[in-house]
Amino acid sequence: MALDGVTRDRPEPDAAEMASRYGLSVSGARPGLPEYLRRLWEHRYFIGEFAKARSSTKYTRARLGAFWFVLTPLLNAAVYYLIFGLLLGTSRGVEDFISFLVIGVFIFTFTRNTVTSGVKAVYGERGLIRALHFPRAVLPITQVTIQLRQMVISMVVLMVIVAARGNLPDWEWLLMVPVLALQLMFNTGLALWAARLGSKASDAAQWLPFVLRAWMYGSGVLYSVERFTQGAPEWVGVLLNVQPAAVYIDFMRYALMSTDNFGAENLPPYAWLIALGWALLALIAGFVYFYRAEEEYGRD
Structure with a gap:
């Protein structure tokens, strides 16, 4: 408008103010936590079908197909048995070392594959x-579902192996269900944490395998923690026994093995509370860590 020969432009309307006035929101904005959980629950069927599709295509070009889900940890167990059990003698003092080793390898593989x-x-x-547009947590949870499907198949093979070693089924085998449920919660938290770490072009996928390998060596997968920490300070044995991977492995050995070396007295004090605590801590912390970066995914 002209006034006294001077043209004065009207101020530009503030875009953010107008968007708020007319109910517009940022594309891909992070919803509140309750709403986010509701949307995630609505996608539960998609997660199942997506996991099924990914699982079926993983080994489509391999002749043995899905059998590699089981064959891979079995071959790893065989290699570990030759190197550690026979050559390095970690089997000494461990009753039924084959069952001991296979259980440790299968249970730790579930966690390791979920993270990777x-x-x-x-x-x-x-x-x-x-x-x-969908809750980005769908993607790591899909990977957890894929690993769970593989683990169910592996557990069938595992039960056959330990039964063939003379560990006949009894009521304690039912403990497999709550132990796997707690480990699943723990693994889900780790997968969410790892998914945010690797969400951009970072080196996480390169250094995580080294961390996982060191974790495996400290989890009693290949040896008896009690035997190899006899000369170490007491806190070393306590630390190795109460860390999460060791707790879930010990529980599964207690459930499936009938030898005296793996009775309830060999579990750490308050073992169930420790297992539940690790599961809740990992799940809640991992979910919150992933959720807080919801708006950043896919924008690199």
Whole structure:
């Protein structure tokens, strides 16, 4: 408008103010936690079908197909038995070392594979993230579901192996269900944590395997913690026994093995509370850590 020969432009309307006035919101904005959980629950069927599709295509070009889900940990157990059990003598003093070793390898493999697949869950699906709007936690939870499907198959093979070693089924075998449920909660938290770490082009996928390998060596997968910490300070044995991987492995050995070396007295004090505590801590902390970066995924 002209006034006294001077043209004065009207001030530009504030875009943020107008968007708020007319109910517009930022694309991909992070919803509140209750709403986020509700949306995540609505996608539960998609998670199941997505996991099924990914599982069926993983070994499509291999002749043995899905049998590799079981064959891989079995081959790892065989290699560990030759190197550690026979050559290094970690089997000495361990009754039924084969069952001991196979249980440790299978249970730790469940956690290790969940973390290594979780770290690629977001970065590997950038195209899907940019094309569709959905809670990004769907992606790491899908990877957890894939690993759970594989673990169920592996547990069948594991039960056959330990039964063939003379550990006949009894009521304690039912403990497998709550132990796996707690480990699943723990693994889900780790997968969410790893997914955010690897959500951008970082080196997480390169250094995590080294951390996991060191974790395996400190979890009593290949040897008896009690035997190898006899000359060490007491706190070393306590630390190795109460860390989460060792707790879940010890519980599964207690459930499946009928030898005296793996009775309830060999579990750490308050073992169930420790197992539950690790599961809740990992799940809650991992979910919150992942959720707080919801708006950043797929925008690199």
